Amino acid sequence: MEKTFEQKLEMFSACAEFMPCVVVIHELRKKDFKVVFMSSQGLDQLGLSLQELSGMGPEYHERFFNNEDMEDFMVKLRKLLEKKDPDETFTFFQQVRFKDRKDWVWHIASVRIFHQAPDGTPTHIVTAAIPINRMKHIENKAERLLKENMFFKENLSKYLCLGKRAKEVLRLVALGKSSAEIAEELSISIDTVNTHRKNIKKKLEISSSFEFTEYARAYDLI
Numbered sequence: 001m002e003k004t005f006e007q008k009l010e011m012f013s014a015c016a017e018f019m020p021c022v023v024v025i026h027e028l029r030k031k032d033f034k035v036v037f038m039s040s041q042g043l044d045q046l047g048l049s050l051q052e053l054s055g056m057g058p059e060y061h062e063r064f065f066n067n068e069d070m071e072d073f074m075v076k077l078r079k080l081l082e083k084k085d086p087d088e089t090f091t092f093f094q095q096v097r098f099k100d101r102k103d104w105v106w107h108i109a110s111v112r113i114f115h116q117a118p119d120g121t122p123t124h125i126v127t128a129a130i131p132i133n134r135m136k137h138i139e140n141k142a143e144r145l146l147k148e149n150m151f152f153k154e155n156l157s158k159y160l161c162l163g164k165r166a167k168e169v170l171r172l173v174a175l176g177k178s179s180a181e182i183a184e185e186l187s188i189s190i191d192t193v194n195t196h197r198k199n200i201k202k203k204l205e206i207s208s209s210f211e212f213t214e215y216a217r218a219y220d221l222i
Helices: 002-016 040-046 050-054 059-064 067-083 136-159 164-174 179-186 190-204 209-218
Strands: 022-028 033-038 089-096 105-116 122-131
Touching: 002 022, 002 033, 002 105, 002 122, 022 040, 033 040, 033 050, 040 050, 059 067, 067 089, 067 105, 067 122, 067 136, 089 122, 089 136, 136 190, 136 209, 164 179, 164 190, 164 209, 179 190, 190 209
Parallel strands: none
Antiparallel strands: 022 033, 022 122, 089 105, 105 122
């Protein structure tokens, strides 16, 4: 198996240097991933040799990647590996820190299985990543998606404390409806609407109309 992988890597690495992206191959280990190949473009951006990178272990991700969204990435990766289908791919946004920059550089990346053991168990994955920082509108959208995803996860427990009627009121407030309009639409009294609004503010710890809208968007109410 090892010889087969080495042969595949040798053929692939020569082609990877001509690709308009950074290519990385990770060895899947029990506790972490080991970088066994990175195209020269990526090594230059990080300011490391392949030997240095391979020896870093978990520090590699902690040092060069924004791991706030790692949980979602791992869920998708586990599903990919469970399928054991070398034709299956998933794509994601990631933030990388280069050697000469303090700020993150957004990339769009795709992952697939690169090599498998004789029983089909994936042993290596390959990632191709392209920077999108030159396309400012895409970078801004990616930044917004990351913030919205973090908001979703950080506030989910509070949102789930709301009942069905409270969520309806939340949605209508976010749409700019007055208490009178909400009362008429839901066939309840204005006092009941105002009570719901007060309870929503308390449970979600919010105070402004903007925050009502932020919650409504995060949980697909509008």
